[in-house]
Amino acid sequence: MAAINRLSRKELTAEEVYTFPVRLCDDIVDRDNEKFHPDTLKELATLFLGKPFLFDHIWAASKQTARIYATRVETEGSVTCLISDVYMLRLSGNEDLIAMIDGGILKEVSVGCAVGKATCSICGKAFWECDHRRGGVYEGKTCHVILSEAKDAYEASFVAVPAQPAAGVQKSAEMSNMSINDVEAAKARLAIEKLRFGG
Numbered sequence: 041m042a043a044i045n046r047l048s049r050k051e052l053t054a055e056e057v058y059t060f061p062v063r064l065c066d067d068i069v070d071r072d073n074e075k076f077h078p079d080t081l082k083e084l085a086t087l088f089l090g091k092p093f094l095f096d097h098i099w100a101a102s103k104q105t106a107r108i109y110a111t112r113v114e115t116e117g118s119v120t121c122l123i124s125d126v127y128m129l130r131l132s133g134n135e136d137l138i139a140m141i142d143g144g145i146l147k148e149v150s151v152g153c154a155v156g157k158a159t160c161s162i163c164g165k166a167f168w169e170c171d172h173r174r175g176g177v178y179e180g181k182t183c184h185v186i187l188s189e190a191k192d193a194y195e196a197s198f199v200a201v202p203a204q205p206a207a208g209v210q211k212s213a214e215m216s217n218m219s220i221n222d223v224e225a226a227k228a229r230l231a232i233e234k235l236r237f238g239g
C-alpha cells in the first residue's frame with residue numbers, strides 16, 4: 041500500500057483499491073520484427089513507474105483509469121520480461137472490468153515508449169545505416185531490430201482483442217520514423233492524464 045499511496049493524493053486503504061500484475065513487454069522478437077535489449081527493460085522498469093494504465097477501446101469514463109505502482113524485471117527461462125503491478129480504485133461500475141481482468145479476458149497490452157537506439161541484428165550497425173531489411177533472411181538468420189537506450193515511457197493499455205491489428209508494443213527510436221504517430225498519440229493521452237490527476 042505504501043507504493044500506491046506515494047502516487048495517490050489521498051491516503052487509500054487496501055479495501056479501496058484493486059491491484060493486478062501485467063506483463064508489459066519482453067525481449068522476444070515481436071510481430072514488427074523488433075525486440076528490446078534486456079538492459080533496456082530495466083531502464084523501462086524505472087520509466088514506467090507511476091505512469092497511467094489505460095483501457096483503450098473498451099471504456100472511456102475517467103474512473104476506469106489505473107496506474108502502475110511497481111515494476112520488476114523477471115526471467116522466465118531464456119526470456120527477460122518487464123512486469124508491472126497496477127492499481128485502480130474499486131468504484132461502483134468497475135465490477136465488470138475487474139471480472140474481465142481476473143478472468144484473463146483482458147491481457148493484450150500495448151505500451152508506448154521511446155528508445156534512443158535501434159540496432160540491426162545481422163550487422164550490428166544502426167538500423168537506418170545498413171541495407172538489411174527487417175524480417176529478411178540472411179544466411180539462415182532473420183533480421184530484427186534491437187531497441188535499446190530507453191528514453192521515456194508514456195503509458196500502457198489493455199487493448200481489445202483483436203480490434204487493434206497493431207496491438208503490442210508501440211515504440212519509437214529517435215532519428216527513425218518508427219511508430220512516431222503512435223508515440224505522439226500516447227503523449228497526447230498522457231497529457232490528458234496529467235490534467236486529470238494534476239500530476
Ligand SMILES: [Zn+2]
Pocket residue numbers: 160161162163164165170171172
Ligand atoms: Zn544490418
